[in-house]
Amino acid sequence: MIRPVANEAQRSVGLDLRSITKRFGSFVANDAVDLTVRPGEIHCLLGENGAGKSTLMNVLYGLYQPDGGEILIDGVPRRFADPKAAMAAGIGMVHQHFMLVEVFSVAENMILGREPGLVVDMKAAKATVRQLSQRYNLPVDPDALIEDLPVGVQQRVEILKALANDAQYLIFDEPTAVLTPQEIDELMVVMQKLRDEGKGIVFITHKLREVRAIADRITVLRRGKIVGQAEPGTSETELAQLMVGRAVDLSVAKQPAEPGAVRLAVDGLTVTNSAGAVVVDDISFDVAGGEILCIAGVQGNGQSELADALIGNIPVLSGRIRLDDRDLADASPRQSIAAGMGFVPEDRQHDGFIGTFTIAENLVLNRFDTAPFAGGGSLNLKAINDNAVTLRDEFDIRTPDVQNLGSSLSGGNAQKVVLARELSRELALLVASQPTRGVDVGAIEFLHKRIVDERDKGTAVLLVSTELEEVEALADRVLVMYRGKIVGIVGPDTPRDVMGMMMAGVGYDEAVQVAAGDAADAGKDA
Template sequence: MTELQFVRPVKRCPLPDDAVPVVSLRGLTKRFGKVLANDSITLDVYPGRIKALLGENGAGKSTMMSMLAGRYKPDEGHIEIDGKPVRFNSSKDAIEAGIGMVYQHFMLVDSMTVAENVLLGQEGHFFVSPKEMESRVGRLAERYGLGIDPGARISELSMGERQLVEILKLLYRESRILIFDEPTAVLTPEETRNLFEALWRMTEQGKSIIFISHKLEEVIALADDVAILRRGRIEGELETESIESKADLASRMVGKEVLLEVDRRPVEIGDKVLEIRNLTGLGLTEVDLEVRKGEIVALVGVAGNGQKALVEAVTGLTKPPLDTVFIMGQPWRKFFAESTWNRSMCYIPEDRLGLATLRNQNLVDNLLLTTREGFARGPWLDKKKAAKHTVRLIEKFDIRPGRIHALAWQLSGGNLQKAVLARELYREPKFMVAEQPTQGLDVSATEEVWKRLLETRSMAGVLLVTGDLNEALQLADRIAVIYRGRILGVLPTSDKDTARKIGPLMAGIVD
């Protein structure tokens, strides 16, 4: 199986001995009740360099960056800018100090132009003409090599272009330190490469970048230095040139060996468990797709190109047109009218703390969400039996903290996802829809989820909806690429050229 590669075009330079940090965190500590989120964090960020921040889910990365961005106040310690202590009472204070953060979910006004979004909220620009706005933003974009039309409306832009607008907003504010939180989650491979080139150009002009990602191949390609956060503490820092391999970096991050490989042994292919025939409507056009028992078919594409509509049509959240969706050999309406709680279809939603679980209910009640018919005695639920099975699932799937009365919101993302998988696999499904199953998970939790999905092939077919192309290449037998509601191609992962073909298809380019 081939992984997508990112190669840095410019040779890294070692940090000069006389380098002075632009930002320093000194003994930052943050508690939430009895939980120690950050414990005496000390970290330096230097101008003209990219520092990657790595850590497992719950390691404290977001809390640390939230203090730097002015959203949280530290309980102990302080932040220094250019060697001088500062105190941020709000995000506005951090922005005025030159710190800006690009979040995973963009905050843009779709009906406005690029230039209008960049200048929105900026003091002294209320009476600036649209032509002058576009001229200013165009010059700024050209300076940093950001290829975007300042007069284009946000609604017309791809996800990668929208991200460039968020970056331009920070550059217009003259931010010197830019924080990126999982910035490639919604990008095509080509957009990811373009982003990396833009970040390198920013460092050439003296900007400092903090890059948070779970994608180790990106960290190795992009960053100059890596800081590893574990259980709220900085466990070590290293220059990227010293990293021997992705597995080496992963083991340093989680404190144990992580293989980052999957044993995708061939499984006997069985009957069709999903067949979509010429599905048109719901934002989809002439979609044909099938999944058989024993295989994983990955659906990939930039967010917003019809994946959600297709998933909802298959899983029963939206009614598809007649005679377009067939599940386990039955028409969609007949299947859902006669469906049983087990040995049928299961669904792993993207929203694991909303749609997949009840955040304020414990693990027993969350197990019963989709399995209650298996624990029913007439009108009564046998909750003692459900509790016993929950204990077994916690042990089998290593769900921490290991207490059946733990509430869903109290679990880390990785442990909550394992709980959802445990519940759905308990149902012994014949067909599974897994939507973004490892999004936001660290390498250790990702490895566990991959293992479970591959095991599922022995009893079911799997439709895997993912924005992680390496995940698709590692797990899937075939990859379907969706663009603006159409399946532009279904590629076998056994073909060594598949990785090269995916990116153009995601951008709507067909040979």
Template sequence: MTTQPDQTAEPQPAPGLRLRGMTKRFGSLVANDAIDLDIEPGRIHCLLGENGAGKSTLMNVLYGLLQPDEGEITVDGEPVRIGSPKQAMAAGIGMVHQHFMLVDVFTVAENLVLGREGGALLDMRRARRTVRELSDRYGFAVDPDAVIEDLPVGVQQRVEILKALANDARFLIFDEPTAVLTPQETDELIAVIKSLRDEGRAIVFITHKLREVRELADTITVIRRGKVVGTAEPGESEAKLAELMVGRSVNLTVAKAAPATEGDPRLVVRGLSVTGPTGVPVVRDVDLDVHGGEIVCIAGVQGNGQTELAEALLGTVPVSAGGVELDGTPITRLTPRQRIDLGLGFVPEDRQRDGFVGSFSVAENLVLNHVTEPPYASGIGLRVDRIRAEALDRVAEFDIRTQSVDTPVSALSGGNQQKVVLAREMSRPLAVMIANQPTRGVDVGAIEFLHARLVAERDRGTAVVIVSTELDEVIALADRIVVMCGGRIVGIVPANTSREVLGLMMAGVSADEAMRTAATTTEDVNEVIT
């Protein structure tokens, strides 16, 4: 006798994590607008979008760091309420944060048990064993007794992953995980993420880097201004993905009408050293010449002295040794104001803190560095008509999207805020232009414009120095590349240097050794192929 299947049985819900109608508001700003998302086991789901698009906000809601105003979350078809990270972990959700959630003075094992204390005594022996087992399983090579502050950033990120895996997370969120990694560390992380997917875990990978999306994604969802604006296949071109991100076609290459002219040295740095607030040297014996008509990009993993070097050139941090000349004039003892008057332009790393006054209007910010001088001032009064006329010209020239030149800069988007800073610095004759992370937090369309303006400044004979942790930006803009590690210049190499060599140098390998290593690796690969 054959038993017939029960036709009335309800279908089993598909395994996975579902978000429906997720909405998060901050006052009048709708950061997430009725977002639907399916996160499936055994797949890598890339959330693609520019900084400020709402990607991280959505994942912070999913992980319980923020509470939604509307929407529902289900796990394997069952509604769940996630009011805290602890509840997220209980639901099988783990998150690897862009800014590590580690206690620097604790060991790896101690960080692993944080939030899981079961009483007066902690099972540190079990925590150490878990670190070793997971580390061996994924090839992490992490010592459970190592103190976090003594570990390189790449290893610290592995500790973040270990924390999520120790909680047996089925759903893993990676929020901009490659922001502080060398190219080699990025490749290692990508291999780990793929292995986690192959084990059946569901991965959410948040990024704005098109190269990584095409390398990793099984599914791509594009978010723009808090809304899902489309999905894409992993095989889509970078140009198509960029168009989805910003809503129009974007030129992803930097056009240079001519090679660098390389005139006389305009910025000369000799033996420059800077000591940090704790008494530890953060810039060590830097020698550098930057010629008029060239772009020199300073590359390196964040925190290797690039920011302190840029600030020392402006004069906002004291130098402990060495000196700087601008067009032959020693400026080491000059104030930032005096350096600006000699033709130094500066775009700071943190525009909101150091680049503008948010409550001031666009017009006022565009003349901040010369507001007390003619033609913007007369005696003790300001010439408001002249300031407004200058602002209207700069807004048109730099395509600053604002309702009015009287609009507070704080009301503008990140890209337009950066355009205000750049327009102010480039509205006068410059000898040297220093731009620290010039496109951080800026959408692809604005990046295209800002890059073009930096190249135009170089073509006018200005010596341009760009500090960037974005290797794509460095390769696209540079006429020469300076690589820093541990506060020192590891080497100065041509713009066509390979990513592999640059990555090795960013880890502290000398230029000659990095080139030999890269050449040997290429030979080994060719032997395998043949």
């Protein structure tokens, strides 16, 4: 059920953000936002990427200074010049991108910013880690170096840092983005325990399933403004409509795949990073025309390097990459593109899109030097413009003029430009890495449809995604990676708990046995 935002008379004692406004130049990121967080509740702040959620919390945490409005704790106005002042007032933040020094130990990170003087009591710091770890069931070795810890454990350190400061209000900014399903469940238990101890929690996310699972209250931001509040029982469809401002179909309509001949064959592929460490470790797989193979796994397990190696962005140490009848293991990106490979990069801003170029120019980056866009040593500007107008209409790119700069587009429309450019020619293989990252649910609906349409044309599609919902919706087969190796290749209907264990490195057969045992134990308890 959707309900209006609470008025001033309904506010309770707790943390109040009143009419918070934050501008970046002419862009208004937060527009007179009101938000109340009560002790002993989990308040979910929901919205599209770019809606202003993180900006609002960065204002609260002292990372940004507001251009208008005020912050009150228990009715007392407060202003935080920096995060240290916010922490002193009882506010803690678990950042989406961890604020940890990787070459320091857990205990050393714990006391950063809280050093009492020239002498640091490491014994006390380690004791604090052990005490909080035990109290909140967040096991962490205080002597472990951050760089040696998996991302799920690093997040525990972020949480412990906030708790060590005796935070009464905790901000969790997109905390589940790098976690397996099991780690997400564990985090939910920790958040509920903190709530039951009387702490106020702000949970920032765009994942509707998680919101409905844990929220006591839900506030929705759209384009910097609060557009309403909702009860936890509100359906995902209603929440999506509130986020986007229109009805959204959250399901992906696709028929069963009809795979043809193998188009991509990868055999014994090994790739190293710039430091010489193996990040893709002797993997082999294939993708047929007319199917979508999804690469699933927690971020940082070699998926990004695999995609870059396929297109030729990084060198291959050993192994073969064969697309139709061409060997591309030593090919450059230009040669891979000429062989029929389309590539949607993980980071469009750095690798797939140039904000200082026009939209029309961005739409021909992969073939600007070929007919009809070039000839006789010069560019055919009319052909480039006509191509852009056609693709703008076909892919619903929201811009009044294709000669506007790329930087004028929203994240979702910029991603449509990247996908439109790659799908505007005949492909043998589409490699799409995190194709909907930073994109709102309305644009996701459209992008998913186009990827399925490409599959149905007979193109082989390799999709890399850390979003299990996306994997389940799009995949015909799922390849799970862990620490650069293939754990297994399974169907998209594989239970989430089994998939989650595989993402943590557990083999399929063992994961099935463990899941069956857990289900049996749950039945006994019931």
